[in-house]
């Protein structure tokens with residue numbers, strides 16, 4: 224890529240990033256200065272949102288250009304405090320060019336409640352998001368965050384950062400944002416269904432239906448179903464409370480209690 228086409232790409236990305244930042248704020252996926260976005264301009268050149276500025280009022284000139292070490296190349300502000308998480312995602316995935324981190328309230332609430340949504344409940348989840356994976360809790364802005372997502376982001380485009388927020392990736396900023404919106408919408412539907420059941424968790428799709436959906440998805444997109452990740456230390460939350468609650472619910476229905 225020559226210098227002129229790098230500049231052209233950067234200018235387009237600046238416009239899109241501002242639109243996505245405002246959309247993320249107006250849709251309630253973040254509050255105030257929460258969240259951050261990044262996009263790959265070229266090898267070793269990334270556009271990121273600045274640290275501490277209100278996303279609803281962000282302007283193109285507020286955005287920061289960094290290299291792959293997180294050092295600022297251009298910009299009047301410090302880069303996002305979750306920069307290392309973004310750079311880790313690019314390091315693990317050569318196929319992506321955009322990362323969006325937000326604090327969507329409903330899906331984050333599922334992680335606070337210790338309810339895992341890895342097994343698909345809605346068919347669209349498989350088509351748009353693949354599997355929703357929950358990364359174990361890690362202290363925001365520390366080196367623990369990139370470590371917590373390292374293995375999961377290899378195979379998954381939509382992660383929930385336990386008790387924190389979401390991380391979605393894509394080939395473009397629009398795609399990473401669409402996954403965020405879809406992730407939160409899925410959580411809203413499931414949350415409504417759980418309320419209708421008086422607080423009882425809903426069942427996932429039957430496994431044969433999940434298999435069928437993955438087959439269709441592979442034919443349509445060429446994207447393979449993710450395999451099991453061996454490193455369970457990177458998975459979370461393993462919801463023992465949910466398992467216990469489900470067992471109690473079953474026992475109640477069978478009149479053993």
Ligand SMILES: [Zn+2]
Nearest residue numbers: 258363387388
């Ligand atoms: Zn955050």
